[in-house]
Amino acid sequence: MSATGIQHLQQRIAHHPDNPELHYELGRAYLLQKQAAPAAQAFAQALRLAPNHPQILMQLGNVASLEGNEVLASDYFRQSLAVDAQQADVQFNLANSLRKQGQLAAAIVHYRHALQLQPNDADMHNNLGNAWRESGELALAVAAYATALEHAPHMVHARVHWIHQKQHMADWSGLDAAIQEVRAALQHPQAQIPPFAFLAMPGTTDAEQTRCASLWAQAHYGHVQALPRQIRQANRRIKLAYLSSDFRRHPLAYLITDVIQAHDRTQFEIYAYSQALDDGSLERQQLQSAVEHWQDIAQLPDDAVAQHMRMQGIDIVVDLTGYTQNSRCGIVAYRPASLHVNWLGYPGSMGLLNGKPLYDLIVVDDTLQMPHLAEEAIVLPCYQPNNAQRPLADRGTRRDHKLPDDCFVFCSFNQSFKITPDVFASWMCIMQQVPHSVLWLLESNRWAVENLKKAAHQAGIQPQRLVFAPRADIATHIARQQHADLMLDTLPYNAHTTASDALSQGVPILTIAGETFASRVTTSLLKYIQLHELICHDWQAYENTAIQLALHPEELRALKQKVTAQSGRLFAPERYVKSLEDALITALNKQTAIN
Numbered sequence: 357m358s359a360t361g362i363q364h365l366q367q368r369i370a371h372h373p374d375n376p377e378l379h380y381e382l383g384r385a386y387l388l389q390k391q392a393a394p395a396a397q398a399f400a401q402a403l404r405l406a407p408n409h410p411q412i413l414m415q416l417g418n419v420a421s422l423e424g425n426e427v428l429a430s431d432y433f434r435q436s437l438a439v440d441a442q443q444a445d446v447q448f449n450l451a452n453s454l455r456k457q458g459q460l461a462a463a464i465v466h467y468r469h470a471l472q473l474q475p476n477d478a479d480m481h482n483n484l485g486n487a488w489r490e491s492g493e494l495a496l497a498v499a500a501y502a503t504a505l506e507h508a509p510h511m512v513h514a515r516v517h518w519i520h521q522k523q524h525m526a527d528w529s530g531l532d533a534a535i536q537e538v539r540a541a542l543q544h545p546q547a548q549i550p551p552f553a554f555l556a557m558p559g560t561t562d563a564e565q566t567r568c569a570s571l572w573a574q575a576h577y578g579h580v581q582a583l584p585r586q587i588r589q590a591n592r593r594i595k596l597a598y599l600s601s602d603f604r605r606h607p608l609a610y611l612i613t614d615v616i617q618a619h620d621r622t623q624f625e626i627y628a629y630s631q632a633l634d635d636g637s638l639e640r641q642q643l644q645s646a647v648e649h650w651q652d653i654a655q656l657p658d659d660a661v662a663q664h665m666r667m668q669g670i671d672i673v674v675d676l677t678g679y680t681q682n683s684r685c686g687i688v689a690y691r692p693a694s695l696h697v698n699w700l701g702y703p704g705s706m707g708l709l710n711g712k713p714l715y716d717l718i719v720v721d722d723t724l725q726m727p728h729l730a731e732e733a734i735v736l737p738c739y740q741p742n743n744a745q746r747p748l749a750d751r752g753t754r755r756d757h758k759l760p761d762d763c764f765v766f767c768s769f770n771q772s773f774k775i776t777p778d779v780f781a782s783w784m785c786i787m788q789q790v791p792h793s794v795l796w797l798l799e800s801n802r803w804a805v806e807n808l809k810k811a812a813h814q815a816g817i818q819p820q821r822l823v824f825a826p827r828a829d830i831a832t833h834i835a836r837q838q839h840a841d842l843m844l845d846t847l848p849y850n851a852h853t854t855a856s857d858a859l860s861q862g863v864p865i866l867t868i869a870g871e872t873f874a875s876r877v878t879t880s881l882l883k884y885i886q887l888h889e890l891i892c893h894d895w896q897a898y899e900n901t902a903i904q905l906a907l908h909p910e911e912l913r914a915l916k917q918k919v920t921a922q923s924g925r926l927f928a929p930e931r932y933v934k935s936l937e938d939a940l941i942t943a944l945n946k947q948t949a950i951n
Contacts (some may be wrong), residue, residue, distance in 0.1 A: 361385060361727075376405035376412070384417055390579030392423045410439040414446045421453060424657030424686065429453045444473035448480055455487050458633075463487045479510035482517065489521055491598045494803055499667035512541040513548045520553035523773040525803035526780075526811070539564060547571050551679040555704055555724050555874045556849045558776050559779075562872045566728040569679065569707030573714045577689035580658075584664055588694055588948055593625040594941070597670045597693070597735070598647070600701070601631035601682035607853035608676060609639035610830070611700065614929035619648040620937060627670065629661060631651050631677070631684050653684070662690035671695065672940055675715065677678035682771050688715060694947050696939075698731055700740070703852065703874040705729045717943055719936070723880040724782020726873050734939045738884040738925075740852065740877065741932045746860050747921040749831035751838045758823055759839055764793040767840035768834075769825065769854050774846040780808070783844060789899075790906040796840060801822040837861045841912060842905055850878040859885070859923040864915050866902055868892045885922040889915070 365382045372378055383398035398421045403412045417432030433450035437443065451466035467484040474480060484522050485500030501518035504511055519534050527805070535557045541547045542564055551569045554560055560568075598616060602608040619626050631654050634640060644650050649668070653661045661684070665673065673693045677683055677703040688696045690708060698706045699719040706714045708730050718731035721739045754761050768784065775797075785794055799805060808820035825836065836855050837843075843858045845851050845867035851858070855878045858865050867878040869891050887918040892898040905912045 370626045376402045392419050397420050408439055410436040426453045426456045444470045460487050460491045476507050478504040478511050482514040494521050494525050504725040516550050516553050526772050526807040542567055543591045556773055562726045563728045566705040569705055573707045573709045577686055580689040582691040584853050593669045595625045595669055597627035597673050599629045600676040603630040603637045603643045604632040605637035605639045610743050611741050613642050613646055615741045615933050618930045618933040631682050658686035662692040663685045674699055674702045721880055723876050723883055736935050739880050742856050742927045744927050746834045749835045751835040754839050757836050765796055765841045766844050767796040769798045770846045770851050772804035774849045779846050782899055784817050786902045787817050787897050789903045794821050794823050795878035796823045799826050837863055847880050850876040852877050855881050862916050862920040866890050868898050885925050
């Protein structure tokens with residue numbers, strides 16, 4: 357509804373102040389414009405005039421959800437259902453709220469209740485798929501997305517979810533056509549395409565990925581009113597805040613903890629804003645010890661976190677999550693700091709919001725300075741930091757890891773969604789030319805194991821030559837990689853932390869330099885440690901190099917010695933942090949001068 361329509365409703369309310377329907381319609385009008393505060397006020401007045409009205413209670417829940425307060429939202433939805441449990445829309449909204457809070461089993465119950473009442477609703481099937489996905493039930497998730505598409509064939513986000521989960525399952529049937537449909541949908545300004553899943557789709561370009569991010573940002577944060585511009589206080593330390601959903605036992609901890617710890621405290625005051633729940637891990641404790649101020653934000657809405665940052669006088673926010681799971685990008689949309697930086701979590705641009713970059717800066721290096729970044733680039737010697745050391749356990753023997761003693765071991769510990777048909781076909785070609793070899797893969801999920809074995813058999817490779825490594829604690833996982841001879845990278849989504857893990861153990865990693873951010877991260881690492889011979893330009897060169905190294909042990913031995921000698925440059929957080937600090941100080945001074 358337009359501003360004129362809202363004004364007309366207000367005039368009617370002036371003449372009929374005790375009419376709850378008019379207050380309700382006013383609340384809906386504000387809600388459509390994503391104006392939470394006046395919407396809440398109008399619905400609250402409607403509820404005073406019509407106590408316990410189930411639809412008014414639902415709308416108050418919708419307002420709370422818009423504000424990011426899912427605990428309050430779910431409470432309103434339950435109050436509404438206590439009055440009338442046969443409301444499909446409220447069952448659905450409660451399920452959505454519970455899923456956002458991580459209460460997946462309860463969410464699935466309410467999605468099913470909603471679908472009993474409205475079995476043909478595509479959105480309900482799609483969101484049930486999301487809950488199944490997050491519960492690890494990938495086959496049920498794919499089936500739910502397929503049902504959503506039966507009812508709404510043009511629901512592009514359901515198609516994206518369907519694609520991405522099939523990629524996780526290494527089920528490649530129908531993907532090419534579906535990916536082309538998604539790419540075509542980018543031409544529509546209202547397209548809702550989850551950016552992270554889009555990164556992993558073969559054939560997508562750098563420009564398309566930034567456009568995807570921009571459409572997502574506009575749809576989700578276009579309503580946000582930025583806080584007034586602040587003037588930075590002079591003659592004090594720079595207040596630097598790290599924002600993340602992964603301050604826990606997570607690969608991020610092995611990249612960033614030592615860098616945060618190494619900041620020059622005479623120049624920087626360090627804050628952490630953590631969306632992650634406390635998992636009680638040593639990694640979490642080390643991260644907490646690395647900062648001066650720690651704020652848990654999982655239960656706080658975006659605007660409250662932004663206001664907290666503003667009250668603290670934060671100068672720079674560095675978001676380490678981006679558009680990955682449990683994203684809190686909405687905080688940055690409020691512009692709480694002088695500078696907002698995109699780094700590490702999301703390998704690509706965060707896009708534009710209302711025609712301007714959602715984030716001011718992105719940390720890259722020369723290899724990753726892509727042509728279509730929305731942000732201004734901070735160009736460092738190397739993009740990816742690392743702790744000085746990885747946690748390490750006893751590596752055991754090859755037999756402990758079900759590896760033959762006398763075989764050449766190719767490995768790839770990337771997640772299964774990164775294994776495309778082209779990647780796997782190349783691996784099978786390599787194995788055909790290296791008969792005394794095995795391929796050591798991460799056991800991502802039971803569907804991927806089964807499908808990859810089938811694909812190997814179809815390619816003429818005995819399935820038992822694929823060895824799947826079960827999930828293990830990080831120290832064991834890193835140590836066991838010492839039994840690998842050569843790591844084979846994936847495209848278009850490279851190994852990132854996984855690449856550094858392998859290099860830390862002296863294992864060479866063979867990659868192809870792609871055309872997008874996510875497809876060039878391994879190239880970035882190898883260039884930094886001057887291992888250019890491991891960077892290939894096409895699949896043929898990739899296969900030839902892998903075969904050459906496997907069949908010529910002396911060449912591989914020399915290469916491993918080179919990796920061991922030079923990879924230490926990647927694990928120097930004190931040196932890394934100095935270049936980062938210099939770049940941030942320069943950018944902040946520039947921003948201060950402009951303001």
